[in-house]
Amino acid sequence: MSASWVVRKILTSRNQIQQQQQGTGSIHALLEKAQYEGKFSIQKMYLLLLPAYPRVEWRHLTLHSKMHPRHKFTLWLAVRRRLATVERLQKFGIVVPPDCVFCGQGLESFTHLYFACHITRGLWSRVCAWLGYQRQIQN
Ligand SMILES: [Zn+2]
Known part of the structure; x- marks a missing residue:
């Protein structure tokens, strides 16, 4: 461990x-x-x-002052791949059903939830379209 x-x-x-x-x-x-x-x-x-890291383009997402702190924290967890997915819960010894709650196929991991799941992929595409972003969801 x-x-x-x-x-x-x-x-x-x-x-x-x-x-x-x-x-x-x-x-x-x-x-x-x-x-x-x-x-x-x-x-x-x-x-x-503090270590000196290079500045990234998306830093304004997490430093946006009008963002709700809970959303900011969730975004920070997502960027650091620390969201409580089934894959991470299993690493901590917590027993939960392994299948994705959206599609029921595959292990619920960060990669599956954000990039591989056909149901969440459609959701993210609609969110991006609603926000005015015209880009494909990639891995
Ligand atoms: Zn899925």
Whole structure:
């Protein structure tokens, strides 16, 4: 069984700190950067430890200020493929019927729900058409 998300995040952060120590020379230099008005700032340290990812075009979807927080969170889960699909629930040991609730065929996974299921494919096509997007649902 793999380590939990929290443990993996802690190990990743430890590696980032070690890499920054090699780049900046010491942990003292990093702590100096994390100061605000002479005091240690956990906010500055957090911002220093955030990894720098390239900006993606769809970032405005998740950063849209008028979006309901629940929808924003669900979108964030979908982008990170963390939605509670049957496939993921089975990984956690939760026993649920494996078939897709829409079509009854195939394992209900992220890929099936968003790209392979003929019923949800029709739904997504109609939603895209309603929003004015003219594109094919692809994998
Ligand atoms: Zn289906």
